[in-house]
Amino acid sequence: MKVELLSGALGAEITGINLCDTSANNIKIIKDLLWEHKVIFFREQDISHQEQIDFAKCFGPIEHHAYVKGLPNHPEILRIVKEPYEKNNWGENWHSDVSYNSKPTQAVILKSVEIPPIGGDTMFANMELAWETLDEKLKNQIIDKKALHSSLGMSFFVDNYAGMEAKKVDIDEYSNEHPIVRTHPETKKKILYVNWTYTKKIIGLSKKESDELLMKIFKHQERLELTCRFKWTKNAVAIWDNRSVIHYAIADYFPNRGLGHRRIMDRVAIKGDKPF
Numbered sequence: 659m660k661v662e663l664l665s666g667a668l669g670a671e672i673t674g675i676n677l678c679d680t681s682a683n684n685i686k687i688i689k690d691l692l693w694e695h696k697v698i699f700f701r702e703q704d705i706s707h708q709e710q711i712d713f714a715k716c717f718g719p720i721e722h723h724a725y726v727k728g729l730p731n732h733p734e735i736l737r738i739v740k741e742p743y744e745k746n747n748w749g750e751n752w753h754s755d756v757s758y759n760s761k762p763t764q765a766v767i768l769k770s771v772e773i774p775p776i777g778g779d780t781m782f783a784n785m786e787l788a789w790e791t792l793d794e795k796l797k798n799q800i801i802d803k804k805a806l807h808s809s810l811g812m813s814f815f816v817d818n819y820a821g822m823e824a825k826k827v828d829i830d831e832y833s834n835e836h837p838i839v840r841t842h843p844e845t846k847k848k849i850l851y852v853n854w855t856y857t858k859k860i861i862g863l864s865k866k867e868s869d870e871l872l873m874k875i876f877k878h879q880e881r882l883e884l885t886c887r888f889k890w891t892k893n894a895v896a897i898w899d900n901r902s903v904i905h906y907a908i909a910d911y912f913p914n915r916g917l918g919h920r921r922i923m924d925r926v927a928i929k930g931d932k933p934f
């Protein structure tokens with residue numbers, strides 16, 4: 659096995675591991691790598707839909723997306739599609755997946771199916787490091803506070819994406835409160851758990867105070883020193899610990915730039931726990 663770090667902050671590209679080997683020993687090695695590096699990458703993984711699902715199940719029960727339909731024969735797989743004529747890319751802007759749920763996604767297994775010749779990289783930022791390096795005064799202002807996360811409603815997830823099909827839902831927008839500083843259930847490390855996309859308010863503060871504080875936190879957690887960037891190739895697999903990173907799919911390849919390319923990714927998510 660070979661481990662190559664992507665940056666000083668987080669992320670590692672792993673070679674010499676077989677993702678179709680779901681033995682307890684192999685899964686333990688992969689989980690240990692994931693907890694340590696927070697996002698890990700594997701190239702040249704020509705695995706089937708079922709193999710991706712079986713591998714994901716080794717981490718916990720599969721989570722179905724609240725708003726977007728999965729593949730017809732494999733509903734566990736949410737296919738992220740950007741058509742060549744589209745500008746927007748599902749997952750752009752900093753976020754932690756589904757942080758508006760009472761039990762947000764534990765981890766995501768994302769496989770590239772079709773990738774543009776240039777652009778469409780994904781960035782990740784280490785929220786354990788973000789907490790460690792946050793200004794002490796700011797830390798004291800938020801350590802015991804909770805924040806409100808909102809799902810933003812169906813239209814946010816499908817309107818700008820021709821290839822993403824909506825589910826029928828009873829409730830359009832829902833929200834949950836989570837500790838701003840959560841504890842990783844495996845490593846017990848503290849994690850800064852807010853994100854620009856879904857976190858709307860700090861509970862117990864006025865709107866003005868909350869907005870000002872959140873703006874400072876968002877600015878900190880997006881510092882390039884906390885990030886790594888992955889350039890996709892076809893059949894690459896990323897696994898991220900969705901509790902300890904935020905991520906950003908870069909929409910820099912669209913027709914107006916002469917870069918009208920298609921990008922297709924298959925996403926399988928694993929259910930998480932209630933943040934504490």
Ligand SMILES: [Fe+2]
Binds near residue numbers: 753905
């Ligand atoms: Fe995402």
